[in-house]
Amino acid sequence: MMNDNKTQINAEEAKVALEAIKELEKTSLQHSMPSKWFGVAISIVVGVLVFLISTGLRDYYVFPILALPLLIAIQRSKMKVTARTAETNKKNIIAITCLTAVMLALIFSAIYVHSLYGSMLGPIICSLLASLIVYWLSVSERNEHKSKINQDRT
Amino acid sequence: MNTAQFDSIIHAPKRLQICSLLVPLEDAEFQLIRDQLEVSDSVLSKHVKQLEDAGYVKQRKEKVNGRQRTWLYLTKTGRSAFEGHVAELMRIVQSSSL
Numbered sequence: 100m101m102n103d104n105k106t107q108i109n110a111e112e113a114k115v116a117l118e119a120i121k122e123l124e125k126t127s128l129q130h131s132m133p134s135k136w137f138g139v140a141i142s143i144v145v146g147v148l149v150f151l152i153s154t155g156l157r158d159y160y161v162f163p164i165l166a167l168p169l170l171i172a173i174q175r176s177k178m179k180v181t182a183r184t185a186e187t188n189k190k191n192i193i194a195i196t197c198l199t200a201v202m203l204a205l206i207f208s209a210i211y212v213h214s215l216y217g218s219m220l221g222p223i224i225c226s227l228l229a230s231l232i233v234y235w236l237s238v239s240e241r242n243e244h245k246s247k248i249n250q251d252r253t
Numbered sequence: 254m255n256t257a258q259f260d261s262i263i264h265a266p267k268r269l270q271i272c273s274l275l276v277p278l279e280d281a282e283f284q285l286i287r288d289q290l291e292v293s294d295s296v297l298s299k300h301v302k303q304l305e306d307a308g309y310v311k312q313r314k315e316k317v318n319g320r321q322r323t324w325l326y327l328t329k330t331g332r333s334a335f336e337g338h339v340a341e342l343m344r345i346v347q348s349s350s351l
Binding site: 108109110113114116117119120123124126127128130131176179180181182183184247 | 259280
């Protein structure tokens with residue numbers, strides 16, 4: 100039910116209301132900003148997972164696999180707001196597909212290097228790269244959030 | 254694009270604040286909105302009820318660690334009404350500066 104009230108207000112009141120709206124929207128966005136430590140923790144867990152998979156340490160897979168949803172659950176319970184998720188569009192699907200492909204490429208490269216030379220260097224480098232990619236994504240997410248906060252509605 | 258339309262339900266100061274806090278979010282906890290508005294639970298509930306009656310806001314209850322948490326979110330109608338209201342406020346400001 101849309102309220103069809105024709106009440107008129109003066110320009111000064113409208114301006115004050117618009118400024119208040121802008122400030123409150125900024126406050127909301129600040130509350131929904133993902134924590135820096137969450138990004139760090141997720142990137143470490145992803146790095147550990149890539150390292151374990153590439154070195155074939157199957158007994159330990161369970162720890163990072165359990166840690167991922169646990170971290171997300173902790174973050175969710177700490178946050179008092181949920182940020183609006185971007186609508187699933189072609190760009191997002193391409194980005195997720197590319198990220199998955201890069202992660203798989205890193206894992207397979209690490210497995211290849213490890214099986215060929217028996218060296219731990221490949222898995223270590225690949226897991227570091229995986230961690231850096233996830234950390235970079237979390238930083239980008241925070242930066243995007245900050246730019247949204249500084250963006251002017253008008 | 255939303256039609257610019259003044260909405261007196263939304264324009265009341267506390268309700269305008271509630272909608273402004275909710276609009277950039279998927280949902281927000283009742284407690285956070287209450288603290289931001291610096292009102293009591295009952296005052297916030299009263300305003301939320303009015304917004305709910307207009308079909309603008311909905312509540313979702315969730316139990317976390319045995320504690321009940323209430324989440325508020327804007328409905329599609331609420332979001333559209335809010336955008337329309339903001340557009341009308343902008344129109345008023347712009348027409349006065351002409």
